[in-house]
Amino acid sequence: MTMQYRQLGKSGIKVSALSFGAWVTFGKQIGDPVARKLLHAAYDAGINFFDNAESYADGQAEVVMGAILKKSGWRRSSYLVSSKVFFGNVGDRPNEEGLSRKHVVEACHEALRRLQVDYLDFYYCHRPDPTVPIEESCRAMHDLIAQGKVLYWGTSEWSASQIEAAHAVCDHLGLHHPQMEQPQYNLFHRARVEKEYAQLYRSPGLGTTIWSPLASGLLTGKYNKGVPKGTRLNVPGLEWLREDLLKKPGVEKRMAAVPRLAAVAKGLGTTLPCLAVAWCLKNPNISTVILGASRVEQLRENLGALDLLDALTPQVMRQLDDISAPIAD
Numbered sequence: 001m002t003m004q005y006r007q008l009g010k011s012g013i014k015v016s017a018l019s020f021g022a023w024v025t026f027g028k029q030i031g032d033p034v035a036r037k038l039l040h041a042a043y044d045a046g047i048n049f050f051d052n053a054e055s056y057a058d059g060q061a062e063v064v065m066g067a068i069l070k071k072s073g074w075r076r077s078s079y080l081v082s083s084k085v086f087f088g089n090v091g092d093r094p095n096e097e098g099l100s101r102k103h104v105v106e107a108c109h110e111a112l113r114r115l116q117v118d119y120l121d122f123y124y125c126h127r128p129d130p131t132v133p134i135e136e137s138c139r140a141m142h143d144l145i146a147q148g149k150v151l152y153w154g155t156s157e158w159s160a161s162q163i164e165a166a167h168a169v170c171d172h173l174g175l176h177h178p179q180m181e182q183p184q185y186n187l188f189h190r191a192r193v194e195k196e197y198a199q200l201y202r203s204p205g206l207g208t209t210i211w212s213p214l215a216s217g218l219l220t221g222k223y224n225k226g227v228p229k230g231t232r233l234n235v236p237g238l239e240w241l242r243e244d245l246l247k248k249p250g251v252e253k254r255m256a257a258v259p260r261l262a263a264v265a266k267g268l269g270t271t272l273p274c275l276a277v278a279w280c281l282k283n284p285n286i287s288t289v290i291l292g293a294s295r296v297e298q299l300r301e302n303l304g305a306l307d308l309l310d311a312l313t314p315q316v317m318r319q320l321d322d323i324s325a326p327i328a329d
């Protein structure tokens, strides 16, 4: 397995094609020693981007990651670390969430403190905020960059027209532009990345750091016969995710597609998680696929996706398309 590095959209930064995120796991589902093993295994495999957010485990995911980074002895220049602002983590008083200048700046300061770093490489607006003028959020991001607290800013789950509006504002006001979007992308969730954003890859040159390549585990086959103990959909507080993934319309068709996808993987001599991650990597508009894992063995298995790219011939891609395209969002 040799890590690939990809340019993040039109920016000058190089990000590992596979990266690693802390959602659900760090500070919540797994103990700190496992988190440490995972982050070290990721770094040793050449992963250079670690993804986090103010809201993950109410800030505890950043505390855990920060302590590991601090102890690791890794050169700050050798990795990229992110935070995201929007959902808040301290309470629900006005201004403790969202994309106002106040919350964007305060959340950045808090993330720097929790992660124990001097600057965030990537800082994302975790969702759009219709209650705040877009100029205000763009200028807050620009100022944090000018102060050296953030290097690149981006968005997560913004529509194409919201991303275009941010660029128009930045053009008009001479501000640092957003460089990347963090959308969901996997065999079951394709439309936004493949269709809605299609124009944005060439101009302004959108980078993409995609999340949930395994649809939270659906694309491993583990949920085809119920919800096993010790898995994400059993984690207390994630009942909403369980509802969302296992009850939403079309779920039967997705569940029925899983064994068909697993059969394609078997035919290639690999596993379904590996195949599903490799399928995401095959899309040239994806800058990096953010992996999630609760065990080191999962991470090692998924890293195998890098060795599978040549096996995904046009014929195999058509086969996967035939199975997933008709049932994907």
Ligand code: NDP
Pocket (backbone or CB within 6 Å): 020, 021, 022, 023, 024, 025, 051, 052, 126, 156, 157, 182, 183, 210, 211, 212, 213, 214, 215, 216, 217, 220, 222, 230, 231, 232, 233, 273, 274, 290, 291, 292, 293, 294, 295, 297, 298, 299, 301, 302
């Ligand atoms: P996945 O869809 O890949 O789900 C990861 C989970 O699937 C693991 O925690 C594990 O859960 C299970 N899993 C992974 N590999 C295997 C394997 N080989 N065999 C069996 N089970 C496996 O990714 P995430 O949903 O975790 O998303 C990745 C990252 O993206 C997050 O950590 C976060 O940084 C980011 N993200 C961003 C969002 C945004 O709004 N911007 C939203 C969501 C995520 P288990 O062991 O519990 O079954």
